[in-house]
Amino acid sequence: MCSVNDDGYEDGEQFMPKTEIAVTEAAICKKCANNKGNVILRGKDVYCKVCFLASSTHKFRATLGKSKIVRPTDSILIAHSGKAGSTALLHLIKAGMHESVHKRLIFKTTVLHIDEGAVNGETLEERKSRINAICEQTQNLEFQGYITSLDQSISESEPNIHTMESLEICSHGDKMLTDLLNTLSNYTTKQELLHKLRQRLFVLVAKKLGCNKVFVGDNATDLAIRILSNISVGRGAHLPFDVGFIDNRCPDIMILRPMRDFTRKELVYYLNFNNLQIIHSPELTTKKDQYVSIQKLTEKFVTDLDLNFCGTVSTVLRTGDKLYTEVGNNSDNPCILCNMPLDTTVFDTEISAIQATMFSRFVSLQGPQRKYNTNDVSKIKINEQNEENRRKNDNCCSCNDTGCCSSNKSVKLSYKDVEKYLCYGCRLIFQDANSLNMLPPFMVNAVRDKMCLENMRQEISEFLL
Amino acid sequence: MSSGDDGLHVIIEFGGGAELLFDKQKRHVVNLPADREWTLKLLLFWIRDNLLKERPELFLQGDTVRPGILVLVNDADWELLGQGEYRLQKGDTILFISTLHGG
Incomplete structure (x- = not known):
């Protein structure tokens, strides 16, 4: 327990004394020392119109x-x-x-x-x-x-x-x-x-x-x-x-x-x-x-x-x-709304604040009755993976001989997909949104383009040296 | 508002969004009753009782203006004139400008 704060709380004001504003009758401009002052800046410096x-x-x-x-x-x-x-x-x-x-x-x-x-x-x-x-x-x-x-x-x-x-x-x-x-x-x-x-x-x-x-x-x-x-x-x-x-x-x-x-x-x-x-x-x-x-x-x-x-x-x-x-490292993948490098990329080995926040959100949403065990924690990850798999399957279904990957409209999206391309701050903006229809069209299209590109990259990865 | 030559004529202006609290009217020419010596502090209360249309807490805080509202008397900062203690003179122009976001 911090006793310093507790004791000092009552008379805390002594540490932050108010700056007294000097009432100066007909104050003179500090700069030209000639004209009558019109404005007072920083609580002490008087300026006349011209000098200001x-x-x-x-x-x-x-x-x-x-x-x-x-x-x-x-x-x-x-x-x-x-x-x-x-x-x-x-x-x-x-x-x-x-x-x-x-x-x-x-x-x-x-x-x-x-x-x-x-x-x-x-x-x-x-x-x-x-x-x-x-x-x-x-x-x-x-x-x-x-x-x-x-x-x-x-x-x-x-x-x-x-x-x-x-x-x-x-x-x-x-x-x-x-x-x-x-x-x-x-x-x-x-x-x-x-x-x-x-x-x-x-x-x-x-x-x-x-x-x-x-x-x-x-x-x-x-x-x-x-x-x-x-x-x-x-x-x-x-x-x-x-x-x-x-x-x-x-x-x-x-x-x-x-x-x-x-x-x-x-x-x-x-x-x-x-x-x-x-x-x-x-x-x-x-x-x-x-x-x-x-x-x-x-x-x-x-x-x-x-x-x-x-x-x-x-x-x-x-x-x-x-x-x-140091966030400016992966500038090739900016947030689709604010254009800042994504601060949400989490590597497997890393323990990050964003995971902690996600966990806290997960736990809070479960309500007071739930008992938790360590399996729940891993559920977050699993959910994400399921989502990933589901999306991949969807893509495969829609993939046919006509080469759908070039026409990006056929990629099915969920809100989770969009979230992947948003930085932490922008995710919070849309945290209540759960349907894609609510999002601005440019964002949805940007996600489509990006996913298409990623799919393409995956497809050709086997052929690359 | 009394009319007559014995009162104290002053011009009160609002800007920067402060006028929204006064029916969007920016300029008010008023004649203050001559029964007392008018200071800016008294004027603030008078404005609250006579001109202000809504939400006094958005204009006044305690016995002074809300932080973020600047007061200029004849183009000079009221901080130079003793703030609320300043004694109004005949023909003074008192300008209230809100610097707060969106007024």
Whole structure:
């Protein structure tokens, strides 16, 4: 028993004293020591409007510059949701393009807005006015823009995109998307799935438009929240990709996060001082209880803590930056949803956390009355093997002279097959799904292709030297 | 809301999704009764009782705003002005911006 904690519990607050906010009448900007302060950062540093804006621009350029990844020849897709991060991002890039010659940003830019109105319960009217506002804003900043809707991410075909001039709303895929979300039982997995679908769509659209990099507007506070919630939802292995500056899980298209050094507060002041309006649209969890999902609860935790301990966001973020895993070894077999190398491959001799979790799940599902013996443990393995055999038999039955293996539609699938190609985090998203009809079509097709390839490999293996 | 010239005229604005709690109306021009000296803390309670349409727990926490909502008085951070203790002046613009995900 740990007596230190027990004793210290009562007066635990003495270890974490609140930072007192100094009330300074007419505080003067710390930097120019001349103007009246407008904003206080990190709980102690006072900046005036001019110095704050200058330091914001500097910070943005430093983030882009020190990575040395963005080249003048790049074609960049900027994801613009209308929220604070991406609005400030557009404005900063625009300003960067009008700098003096040697400082100018000279990459090609395209703006993409993903319409998620169907998920967030907006009416068609509301969606129209939001898209209108986004288009107007994009055009005022002289960017070329495209619109697509999130349902394009779940279909197998190439995504439909429209130019912003056309102001079109495609709502025919809405039902498919909302049906998919409705099969998930809780908001945590819904939010996870939406995030993964969004990321997938970025890459698809970037490919279609010939862009080689994507800028997203994730800010420091968002990322600090994601670090903690990612670990809670079983995606710790993806941390460097999900929160780092560079996400290069797709070899040909990189997702970059140039706003990752701005906190939400800084963004709000940046926009306010530049008279920029954010175009607000409701989210899945808007006006919902704070405990509705792991992400929302983590947000509450981080923002509550950050109020009294100003270093919270940066501490979490910098610590998260230092974490990495060795998971990138088998990159030839990525997860079909999130495209990360699978973290679920278990070798026979290895004892892994994932087996322990599976066992725990198995035991919990048996109910309180069951008595266990060691045979049960091996049952998990046996079940898996049966499944494997069954599938092989199925394939054989459907295999005939016409060479069915080339037409992959004939491969019969079960949910277990799909699960094999999902990473741990993505498995959790679909843990309540037990029918293939519930899964997005692109996933099912991806599994078919992969299994076909595997079968083929097995068939020809005898002939290989 | 009393009307008359003797009250304290202030402009209250909401943004970043906070307006959803106020019938989606972003800008409110109000005239506060002149019977007391108005501080920001008193104004918060007044907003709760007079402007807020639903879910007070999403706007206030204890006697201050919920963490994640920023308060700006005439474009300046309220932390510079003594937060709830700041005495409102005639014509002040008080802006509440939610930074929380989805407002």
